[in-house]
Amino acid sequence: MTEQHFDIVIIGAGPGGYxxxxxxxxxxxxxxxxxxxxxxxxxxxxxxxIPSKALLTAAHSAQNIRQAERxxxxxxxxxxxxxxxxxxxxxTVETMTKGLAGxxxxxxxTVFRGEAELRxxxxxxxxxxxxxxxxxxxxxxxxxEPVGSELTIxxxxxxxxxxxxxxxxxxxxxxxxxxxxxxxxxxxxFPSSAxxxxxxxxALEFASLWNAAGCxxxxxxxxxxxxxxxxxxxxxxxxRELKRRGVNVVTHTSVNHVDTGTNLGATVHYxxxxxxxxxxxxxxxxxxxxxxxxxxxxxxxxxxGIALDERGYVLTDVYGRTNVxxxxxxxxxxxxxxxAHRAFEQGITIAETIAGLDPKPVADETVPQVxxxxxxxxxxxxxxxxxxxxxxxxxxxxxxxxxxxxSRMLMSGEGGSMTIVSxxxxxxxxxxxxxxxxxxxxVASDLIAEAEQLVxxxxxxxxxxxxxxxxxxFSESFGEALLKADGRPLHTR
Numbered sequence: 001m002t003e004q005h006f007d008i009v010i011i012g013a014g015p016g017g018y019x020x021x022x023x024x025x026x027x028x029x030x031x032x033x034x035x036x037x038x039x040x041x042x043x044x045x046x047x048x049x050i051p052s053k054a055l056l057t058a059a060h061s062a063q064n065i066r067q068a069e070r071x072x073x074x075x076x077x078x079x080x081x082x083x084x085x086x087x088x089x090x091x092t093v094e095t096m097t098k099g100l101a102g103x104x105x106x107x108x109x110t111v112f113r114g115e116a117e118l119r120x121x122x123x124x125x126x127x128x129x130x131x132x133x134x135x136x137x138x139x140x141x142x143x144x145e146p147v148g149s150e151l152t153i154x155x156x157x158x159x160x161x162x163x164x165x166x167x168x169x170x171x172x173x174x175x176x177x178x179x180x181x182x183x184x185x186x187x188x189x190f191p192s193s194a195x196x197x198x199x200x201x202x203a204l205e206f207a208s209l210w211n212a213a214g215c216x217x218x219x220x221x222x223x224x225x226x227x228x229x230x231x232x233x234x235x236x237x238x239x240r241e242l243k244r245r246g247v248n249v250v251t252h253t254s255v256n257h258v259d260t261g262t263n264l265g266a267t268v269h270y271x272x273x274x275x276x277x278x279x280x281x282x283x284x285x286x287x288x289x290x291x292x293x294x295x296x297x298x299x300x301x302x303x304x305g306i307a308l309d310e311r312g313y314v315l316t317d318v319y320g321r322t323n324v325x326x327x328x329x330x331x332x333x334x335x336x337x338x339x340a341h342r343a344f345e346q347g348i349t350i351a352e353t354i355a356g357l358d359p360k361p362v363a364d365e366t367v368p369q370v371x372x373x374x375x376x377x378x379x380x381x382x383x384x385x386x387x388x389x390x391x392x393x394x395x396x397x398x399x400x401x402x403x404x405x406x407s408r409m410l411m412s413g414e415g416g417s418m419t420i421v422s423x424x425x426x427x428x429x430x431x432x433x434x435x436x437x438x439x440x441x442x443v444a445s446d447l448i449a450e451a452e453q454l455v456x457x458x459x460x461x462x463x464x465x466x467x468x469x470x471x472x473x474f475s476e477s478f479g480e481a482l483l484k485a486d487g488r489p490l491h492t493r
Contacts, residue, residue: 002148006032008354009124009155011116014042016331016343017161018100023351025107032153033109034116036129039097040104042163043332044340047182050096052205054089055185056372059212063374067413080213082189089185101141111138114151118158118300121326126151157326157354160306160314161343164292164332169197169255176260178286181206191215191284195268197255198289199226201371204242206287208374211247218248218281220255220270227371231383231438233400237417238377238440244415245374250281258286294333309335318361320350328354342367366456370445375414378448381436381455387423396423396435401481403441405492407472416441418477420485422461432461434482443474450478461486 008024010017013035021033039046065077104111114126114135126135127150134146166180174180181202190213196203199221211217219242226242227235243249256278257269266286271278296312307315307323314329316322322329328350331343345362352359368380387396403409403416421436437451454464465486469479480491
């Protein structure tokens with residue numbers, strides 16, 4: 001069996017894995033990056049963030065055509081060329097994956113394609129990936145060479161970045177018309193009708209996508225609003241806007257069974273409310289989007305004594321250390337937001353810690369969350385209830401800003417909301433800080449970047465309210481909201 005040695009061995013080439021590799025190589029470490037897929041980038045780049053946003057970009061175009069008449073422009077949506085749409089999606093992904101491969105090669109990272117297994121603290125066994133006879137290795141982007149039917153890679157430090165996969169409905173495995181998000185992205189056409197089970201980011205993005213394309217969408221959610229763990233105003237606003245666009249949002253539901261039958265389509269059997277009668281909802285497809293499960297259920301996690309919580313997530317300290325010396329973990333297999341940008345930053349933290357630097361650990365409350373629905377939703381920091389629950393925070397306050405006071409918002413024809421949470425730390429009770437920002441609006445995904453800077457850097461509210469925002473822009477609404485939170489509202493009461 002062939003054996004190779006590296007300073008750091010990384011299992012998984014998603015955002016967390018490749019950011020670890022890039023930063024570690026930048027710091028002079030020899031790095032092996034192992035991935036079982038044929039392309040790098042993990043779920044986000046290949047089966048999640050990027051292909052879904054490519055489709056949502058196209059759906060925005062369809063949405064704009066439908067809204068054109070309101071502004072005096074006569075335009076109609078003739079048809080959708082699904083072949084070209086598929087090519088647009090795949091070419092976007094290919095460009096990104098090729099760029100990533102080139103960057104890793106430039107940094108001197110050795111990439112192996114194969115199935116990895118941690119045999120002990122420092123030894124990773126690599127077998128051929130599915131359908132392959134050899135483990136493949138590449139130094140140069142896009143140029144692979146076989147290195148044997150099995151391989152042992154030794155590393156001083158091992159980084160686990162194995163990611164996650166869609167969680168099936170209890171008792172209802174994915175089959176037939178009951179599909180997961182990966183299968184939804186691979187559909188050759190948009191469905192004419194769809195039932196979506198779930199109220200999180202994936203569910204809402206597909207609901208928006210298919211609804212914009214003319215699909216009849218039924219959204220089954222467990223509580224009274226989507227994104228129920230978010231700030232209440234934001235989640236209620238988004239629920240209302242989805243309904244206004246024609247999404248059939250059915251609240252307080254519990255799914256009993258999905259009948260995929262022998263014909264096309266599927267029927268969801270569910271109850272609404274406590275003890276309600278069983279009801280049904282039919283869709284050409286049924287998308288189960290109730291969350292994801294960590295890829296930690298392989299035997300070698302347990303055999304190496306890697307500590308997991310009751311849900312199967314790897315327990316780490318704030319720097320990514322597991323309970324096993326020399327083994328680190330990040331991304332979707334650790335508790336917290338399953339977000340690419342969180343994993344990316346965790347990877348930088350791990351690489352710098354291994355290299356002997358003293359990085360700032362990732363704080364989950366400063367990680368922005370974004371849903372690319374129509375309209376978008378974005379959130380960072382604390383809600384008012386979370387701020388009130390902390391003894392370290394004095395006089396927490398919530399400020400709501402009416403988004404229709406903003407000219408660009410008014411032009412868009414969209415509904416929205418913005419909430420700013422502020423409060424002082426007990427050690428400085430006279431200096432209110434920006435503690436949280438929660439937005440529903442067009443381009444909320446861009447607006448939240450400024451909010452993250454304020455929350456993450458604990459910027460005083462008075463200083464934040466002095467920042468100048470260009471006119472006329474959506475960002476002005478943020479500036480006005482900060483003024484209102486600071487007790488100096490101008491364009492609103």
